[in-house]
Amino acid sequence: MWMSSRAGAVPGSVFALMDAAKGRARARGLPIIDLSIGSSDQSPPETVLEALREATRDPLTYRYPLFSDTAPLREAAATYLLRRFGIKVDPETEVLPLIGAQEGLAHLLLAVTDPGDTLLLPDPGYPPYLGAAAVAGLKTVPLPLLPERGFLPDLETLPEDLRPRALLLNYPNNPTSAVASVAFFEEAAAWCRRRGTLLIHDHPYAELTFGDYRAPSALEAGLNGVVELHSLSKTHHMGGFRVGFAAGDAGALAALARVKGAVDFHAYLGIQRAATLALSLPDAVGRAGTAVFQARRDALVPALRELGWEVQWPQASMYAWARVPGLTDSVAYAVHAAEECGVVVSPGRAFGERGEGFVRFALVQPPEVLLEAAKRLAGVEIGAAVFRGG
Ligand SMILES: Cc1ncc(COP(=O)(O)O)c(C=O)c1O
Structure with a gap:
């Protein structure tokens, strides 16, 4: 009923x-x-846990966090993106803290699409993508990820008249574990810009990489028309903490901030402090797991x-x-x-x-x-x- x-x-x-x-x-x-x-x-790095314990003893963390209170986390995210991928973002307008990448995606779709718009999304893909699309009232078009193409989609073979509002990608990929190159992201971003499509890259496995392999960022293809969702759930083993950030196109992030303003009050300041520290750790410590x-x-x-x-x-x-x-x-x-x-x-x-x-x-x-x-x-x-x- x-x-x-x-x-x-x-x-x-x-x-x-x-x-x-x-x-x-x-x-x-x-x-x-x-x-x-x-x-x-x-477990998350011990120093990160200690930062959270410490924060719970600080009464300043007990109140509602405002946007200005998220500045340290936004700045840490911007510094991480620069250090790790060579990407320059403005922490005021091109970074937004999230309560996890999953929360971020659901609200981003509400923020940048209208009911009936088309979302192109990977098949196979992380199951909650379909739920987020359903909540936003979107029409979904599956993008086949096939083993013979290394589970990368073939965008060039899609119909010329297909103009999705957004294209959702995720590399390193769940479930296939496939990875993508910067050249792939450049092609995908160019395809999206030609068709007036927002490229959304879900990137929770950014640091969960093996040996010498380092995953690139879709933002290396430029911030214009691209939003990337980062998470500390996998990279710092902080899944239960519910924290991540979005970075990229300032217009799309402003829309996301509006929707989030109606829904949440940012993560607890102690969690933000822990995440700020986690993003600032040297790679050798941050990638320990x-x-x-x-x-x-x-x-x-x-x-x-x-x-x-x-x-x-x-x-x-x-x-x-x-x-x-x-x-x-x-x-x-x-x-x-x-x-x-x-x-x-x-x-x-x-x-x-x-x-x-x-x-x-x-x-x-x-x-x-x-x-x-x-x-x-x-x-x-x-x-x-x-x-x-x-
Ligand atoms: C592809 C993908 N996106 C998002 C998430 C959830 O990330 P978060 O914990 O930041 O919401 C997962 C978790 O398994 C995932 O595999």
Whole structure:
């Protein structure tokens, strides 16, 4: 009765289904290995935690934070963008703190689009993108990310008359773990500028990169018509803190600030202080957790390839995206695997039609547990599962 058409249009999540399967496996006494959720199991740097503890003892942090109170975080974000990517932004007009990239995207879509506008978005892609688009009343056009193109979209083959209001990209990518070059972002930004489209780049994995690989920023293609969403959730293991920032086109950020002004009062000042410190840390400290995820990748990917599964070697992100030969119903398979052997993975279909045939592993357990998961999955028949619903 009280469900708006906007709320009703938000797609349901397959993760509830997986949760139920997990419950059934647990009831059977199976020890669960849950690799379905991409939430870092590492701790933020100790100095960052200390900054937050300290802030809670400062009564000045107890009041509502105003825009002017966000200046230190905006300045730290601007300094980070300059240090890390060589991008110059004005902290007054070209940076805006967020309560996480997810909050930022949902409100950015409300701020820069009108109901009925078109959003071009990756398929497969992070599932909440569709929910955010539904809340904003947008028409979505899926942009296929195919393994043969390294999971990068082919914008040039899109119809000439397609003029989306916004194009949403995300590299390093969830779920595929693919990465993109500066040249790719330059082409995407040029394509967007030709078509009057805002380029939105969701960049929560900016620092979760392995070895010598460093992810570029879409803002390297210029700030005009580009907004990038940064997050401390993955890069500094601060998912529960709910903090990030948007940077880029001043007009789009002014619109976002208006919407946010009606919705929130910025993050708690203590969280802002912690995030300000996190962004100011030297790279070696800020990237401390990445070696952990790299070691997990090094363990899991060869083990999956041993099973005959096709996995591109992730250079970044916290996922392995595996194409499973013979798999035609990834949801049924994931439910069946959870119930049969207690290993919980995300079915590729949960990320879009182009995700069918794949499963996603979140690298959120130690290497030996990941190897155990691969061993258990080896005993689960592909295609034996028939999804019975529920
Ligand atoms: C692609 C992508 N965007 C956004 C988020 C959420 O980021 P935040 O915690 O900053 O809201 C995630 C989390 O998994 C993600 O994978």
